[in-house]
Amino acid sequence: MMISKAFKRALWVFHVNSGSCNGCDIEIIAALTPRYDAERFGIKLVGSPRHADVLAFTGPITSDMVDKVKRVYEQTPDPKVVLVVGACGISGGVFHESYHLEGPIERIIPDAKCIYVPGCPPRPEAIINGVVKAWQFLEGVEK
Amino acid sequence: MMGELVFNTVISALAISAIGIFFGLLFKGIDRKLVARMQGRVGPPIRQPFLDAIKLMDKESIVPENAVRWMYLSAPIICLAASIILLMYIPIATFEPLLNGRGDVILVLYIFIIPALAMVAGGFASGSPFASIGAQREMVTMASYEFPLAVVVIALVWKINDMAGGDVFNLATIYAHPLWGEVGLLGLLGLIALLLALVIVTPGEMAKIPFDVAEAETEIAHGLLAEYTGRNLALFYIADGVRLFAMASFIIALFFPYNISPLLENYISLGDFAVVADFLFFLLKALLVILFAITLIRAGVARLRITQVVTVYWINVTLLALLGLVLLMWDKQFHVRWW
Numbered sequence: 001m002m003i004s005k006a007f008k009r010a011l012w013v014f015h016v017n018s019g020s021c022n023g024c025d026i027e028i029i030a031a032l033t034p035r036y037d038a039e040r041f042g043i044k045l046v047g048s049p050r051h052a053d054v055l056a057f058t059g060p061i062t063s064d065m066v067d068k069v070k071r072v073y074e075q076t077p078d079p080k081v082v083l084v085v086g087a088c089g090i091s092g093g094v095f096h097e098s099y100h101l102e103g104p105i106e107r108i109i110p111d112a113k114c115i116y117v118p119g120c121p122p123r124p125e126a127i128i129n130g131v132v133k134a135w136q137f138l139e140g141v142e143k
Numbered sequence: 144m145m146g147e148l149v150f151n152t153v154i155s156a157l158a159i160s161a162i163g164i165f166f167g168l169l170f171k172g173i174d175r176k177l178v179a180r181m182q183g184r185v186g187p188p189i190r191q192p193f194l195d196a197i198k199l200m201d202k203e204s205i206v207p208e209n210a211v212r213w214m215y216l217s218a219p220i221i222c223l224a225a226s227i228i229l230l231m232y233i234p235i236a237t238f239e240p241l242l243n244g245r246g247d248v249i250l251v252l253y254i255f256i257i258p259a260l261a262m263v264a265g266g267f268a269s270g271s272p273f274a275s276i277g278a279q280r281e282m283v284t285m286a287s288y289e290f291p292l293a294v295v296v297i298a299l300v301w302k303i304n305d306m307a308g309g310d311v312f313n314l315a316t317i318y319a320h321p322l323w324g325e326v327g328l329l330g331l332l333g334l335i336a337l338l339l340a341l342v343i344v345t346p347g348e349m350a351k352i353p354f355d356v357a358e359a360e361t362e363i364a365h366g367l368l369a370e371y372t373g374r375n376l377a378l379f380y381i382a383d384g385v386r387l388f389a390m391a392s393f394i395i396a397l398f399f400p401y402n403i404s405p406l407l408e409n410y411i412s413l414g415d416f417a418v419v420a421d422f423l424f425f426l427l428k429a430l431l432v433i434l435f436a437i438t439l440i441r442a443g444v445a446r447l448r449i450t451q452v453v454t455v456y457w458i459n460v461t462l463l464a465l466l467g468l469v470l471l472m473w474d475k476q477f478h479v480r481w482w
Contacts, residue, residue, distance in 0.1 A: 006197035009188075037184040039175075042191055047360030048273070048369045050205065051376060053198070077203035077372040 007053070008135045009042040013083070014052035014076070018069050018103075020059025021094075023121040024086040028056060031124035041132050049075045054134050056127075060088040060095050061103035073109050079138040082112045083130055087120045094120070113137045155241050156231065163230045166426070167384025168192040170391070173430065174438050181442040192384060196377050204373035209270040218265025219371070219378035225257035226385040233392045234318045236425035237402060237418055246312040248296060251393065252289075255348065258386055259285055262357075262367045262379065269370035277366020280449050281350070281357035287456035288347040288354075294464035295337045295344075299397055302326070302471050318400045326471070327478045333470030338398055340464040345390055345436040347456065349383070352441045356449045387437070391429040394436070399428055 017025055031038050032045055046052055049072045061069055073082070084105055087093035092101055106114060115137055117130040172189040179186020206212055231241040232251050259281060266278030303320050304311040311317070322334060347354035358366045368379060403424040404417035413420060447455065 004197055004201055006194040007201065010191070010194040010198040034182050034184045037179070037186070039179060039187050040185040042187055042194060046365070048364040050370055050372045051365065051368075053202075075205075077205050079202070 007079075007138065011042065011053045011131055011134055012044045012046045012051055013054045013056050013131060014046055014049045014072070015056045015058070016069065016072055018057045018059050018065040018089075018105075019062035019095075019101075020086065020088065024058035024088075027121045027124055028058070028085065028127060031127045036124045036128060038128050038131070041128065043128070043131050050077065052076050052080070053138070054081055054083050054131055056083045056085055056131075057089055057105060058085045060092045060098075060101045061105060061108055063100050063102050066102045066108055069105070069108055073112065081134045081137045082109070082114045083127075083134060084114055084116045085127060085130075086122060087118055090116050090118060152241065159230050159241060160227050162235075163227055163385045163388055164381055166429075167386070167388040168196065168381065170387055170429065170433055171384045174387075174433060174441075177434065177438045178442045181438075192380070196380055199377035199380060200374055202373035202376075204375055205370075207270055207370050210370065211268040211270070214264055214268035215370075216375065218261045218268065219375045219382070222258045222261040222265075223378045223382040223385065225254055225261065226382045226389060229254050229389040230385065230392065232314060233389060234314060234396055234400075235392055236422040237404075238422075240314065243313065243315055245310055248300065248312050248314050248317060251314065252293065252296060255292075255390075255393075256285060256289070258382055259348075259350075265371070265375075265379075266367035266369075271370045273364045273369040274367055276363050277357045277359075277369065281367060283449060284347055284350075284354060284357060284452055284456075287453050288344045288460075291340050291456060291460045291464040292344050292348075294461065294468055295341050296397070298333070298337055298464070298468040298471050301468075302330075305475060314396055318396050321400050322398075327474050329470050329477065330474030333467040333474060334398075336463050336467035336470065340460050340467060341394060341397070342436045343455075343460050343463075345394070346440055347452070348390055349387055349437065351437050353444045353447045354452050355446060356452055359446060387433065388429065391432045391436075392425075394432050395425065395428050399432075 015025070015028055030036060049055065055072065055076060057069065082105060084090065088095060089104055092098065092103065095101060102108060105112065115130050115134055117126050119126055169189070169192075171192040172187070175191060176186045176189050206215060228242075229251065232243065232247055232254070234240050263278045263281050266274040266281070299317065299322065300311050302322055302325075303317060306325055307316070307320055309316060323331070326334060346352065350358050358368060363369070368376060371379060402421045404413055404421050407413055407420060408417070
């Protein structure tokens, strides 16, 4: 399936805190402020996963959040892509090898297309860059 | 003869739908750009709502498991259809409205409720607690703004009946009688109060900040629209733009039914371009109405709580509209010239 050009400039993001320390969440909010202005790329933070194209997960996936993460992923309509914000989602970060971690996310949703934005926390520019390029990884798209 | 009439009606209906959808989305884009500039941002391109709508059309449409399927799927279509029917009743520039007749201003007031009612039905039908809360809030908001809206229309109709008589509950009659030059000082103040009341009713009607309690995305996950995806959400999105255009046209028809071509005819002979000039002037007026009724308010204030919405409409705006009505009536008794 091919996607229309409109997808490149109209990605709506739903933000899920899956056990983050709140550092990445603050940087996501900073990316929406007038200084960084994510809306000029058509990026919008939406309040319901039903409207989202990009799911932004922050933090390592804690054992409490596993089935919530799965449910949010299933509630999002196709085509969709997962944006993993921060070092925790990649390797566990400072929580590496903690007893309560189930992450990283490809262990929980094996078929998800993921983009990784490294950093602890990543800068707002990096997060915007990740979302702007997310259309290349939209699930079900020929590459 | 009959065939030609049906053909013309169908063609004009399609043209009005295309115009309504195009300019509705365009005004949405201009509104977003202006808000961004007021906040010191670059803002999205003006064609952003078109991109959003096309993107939503491409997405998967999910029907939730515990939704009432037929109601859930028909609500967006009813919402868009009712918004377009509104445009067929409201005069745009020098074009005659496609549908008109005795008492159509009352009918228009009722058709304005239908898109909101369709959203309420869709919200309840989607079976999500967020959507149910949104639907209840939307009903409360609707019950609050209807009374001041009716008072504004009744006051204008009363004045036109006093001036001209005839079939006053007809939008074409209202459109043919601009009021600003016909009233004295008290009447002028009354008209300003009525216009202000209508401007405050508009964001409530459109579910925009500060009265967007029904669709509050940060509180109740977009409320009414929480479960809608893909094509159904796109229809609601487009209907919102069409409704914005219709509401702006309605305010213009009630308060600013002026055309620019008689003024321009004094300087140049326009011929057939008079229609084009009037249409462009109409778009400018619509843009100004949206700027003052939606954009400036949206950029300036935050969302109210639902109880505050009810208080503002039932007490403050209703009093303002009634004051306007009383001033218009006094104007007839104590005629003070203001020019």
